[in-house]
Amino acid sequence: MRTIEAGAITDAVEKTFMEITHLLGDDLVAALEKAHREEESPLGKEILSHLLQNVKIGREEKMPVCQDTGTSVVFVEMGQEVQVVGGGLFEAINQGVGQAYTKGYLRASIVRDPILRGSTGDNTPPVVHVEVAPGNQFKITMMAKGSGCENMSRFSMLTPAQGRKGIIDFVVDTVRRGGGRPCPPLIVGVGLGGTFDQAAWIAKKSLFRRVGAHHSEPHIRELEEELLEKVNNLGMGPQAWGGRITALSVHVEKYPTHIASLPVAVNIECHSHRVRTVAL
């Protein structure tokens, strides 16, 4: 049995949220640079150059790239030979989030109750998912998930007869309805199959993939490529002020499903794409 101190988890969570909110991943930056080269609309190009300047200021001055420093989403892949000692797993993560948002001058965006509202003051609690993995690995993926884009996510129970075409129509329509609200250029995460809950979760998980990386199965990869082309043909472009690059990439994940079902979840992510995986 491998043991991991709860304190080490807290430290990793604190450090990671403090960093990812101002330091974007090289995959995202490369995607923005490519978009800047390829965008046809002069205004769209100008927006992308502002976003690249913004990324630079974030990196150099350690300023959050976006004022919405998000809901803290934490995904733990925990080997079955690992034991957390010196405190509870959830409490360790929760504390790391609270410390990061307080010490890092990040925005406390979480309210205590969806109806009564009222800030919790330090962005806790995070949304935590844990999966059991083989061996003694311990990996934590952390995402600061903006809500302007999260709010534009949608779910539908399609019928098997609607099939691939139904999926494409639903995804493209979701992006069209979002318009400028989720801050395009976007990363579009799609979850197909499973149940109501599973489709939404794998849509979120698809966003943990490197920006622009494709699914390993050819028919899903082709679907991702076709979706990206169709989404960009909407003509919304950066900020929906007109242009060719509405999305930087589309990621699709799938899961076996019931004979009667075709669940489709679309999780919309913005260009302030703050995600990192850390192994302890």
Next chain:
Amino acid sequence: MPEFVRIRAPMDEAAVLSLRAGQKVLISGVLYSGRDATHKRMIELIQKGEPLPFDLKGQIIYYLGPTPARPGQVIGSAGPTTSSRMDPYMLPLYEKGLKGTIGKGNRSQEVIDLIKKYKAVHFSNIGGAAALIAKSIKKCDMIAFKDLGTEAIYRLEVEDFYCIVAYDSEGNDLYKEAMARYGR
């Protein structure tokens, strides 16, 4: 046509009427921040017949909830939030003389009609460019609703604050025109 139109905030009527959807604008002067909880509370004050923390006449509200300022900073990161969430609150604010709003994304047809009726204007700025946008904010004072934290009202002095006219006083719509032009 010059690349940017320069305007002062608060705005006079002539300035508002001259603006056209799609024009790039640099705003200098004073903006007030406000987002979801801020609007809810302002509307409650209006309904109770109580005074608002600032006179809305000719003013621009910026849909903003910034990150906390670090020591030595004027303000933290300060990009726009989604405009359409404020749609249900707009009528009483226009009735009190509000002339402009700044946020990201399209608004409802109802608000576009109100903008036309009350001869107002709605600007969009770049969602997610928050560290860059903060550079054009030169002064920031919390003036009301301190308990709302990031949703308090901040009086912001801005210089060359970059925006685009999204909806003008004649009902023109940047978003609709943009999609028609680049869609395939």
